[in-house]
Amino acid sequence: MNYITAFVIGGLICVIGQLLIDLTKLTPARILVLYVVAGVFLGLFGVYEPLVRYAGAGATVPLTGFGYALFGGVKEAVDKYGFLGVFTGGLTATAGGIAAAIVFGFLIALAFRPKEK
Amino acid sequence: MDKKTYSAMVKELSPSSPIFMDIVKAFFGGGAICLFGEILRNFYIMRGIDSKSALTWVAITLILIAQLFTGLGIYDKAAKHLGAGANVPITGFANAVVSPAMEYHTEGLILGLGAKLFTIAGPVIVYGTAASVLAGLLYYFKEVLMK
16 A cells, blocks of 8 residues: 555655745746656656655656656657657657646636636 | 844744745645545556556546636635645646636637646646657667667
8 A cells, every 4th residue: 555655755745845935936837847857857867766666646646747757758669669759758658647637628717717816 | 042042942943934834734735635646546556457557547537626626716725725735746737727728718719718728738848848858868878879
């Protein structure tokens, strides 16, 4: 059972983001971009893979996991197709999440009005 | 002990310091979302889905729920308290994709809703893809050419 490690590791990754918001005044949008890019390179250096094995969704649900999936796709595609994989791997591996975010986002933005703030 | 040292000590030990509370909330909020993701992952694996596809299904499910909650006005209310605990998980990304699109729906379906879906998705995909191509080049030259 990975439930406790998923909770703790996922929580800690969010704490790092909170510290960045509080101490550096980075906006949430910048942190999302930073997390994705960090996830790609943590994947490249082989640091993120053990974390995913240890914490499961605790490592893949934070946006660093999206970066990790981008690199995982590139790696697999390079192993299979060679140089072409450098270009095709990332978006192929993350297509499910991207398409879901766009299509569900489209439908929900059509159906709902923003609430008064 | 003079007044200054004392007030510094109080400030340091006080649990109500805003950063301390922010961190506690981010930890429990983010942890709870990841725990829910792990429950979903085990559910999909139990249904016979392979472990890699299960992760994609977890992402798709969390995105749908987060965007639905955004439409209902629940996600932003929770995010006010949870801070990075709600922003950093993929649910925060999903929320950031749909929010501006809802907001700009009134400006039309193409340049309003359609364009604003990419306010956050745009930069995340641009920098993520660029980083993955750069990392892919490094991996290619290391793995393929060094052999």
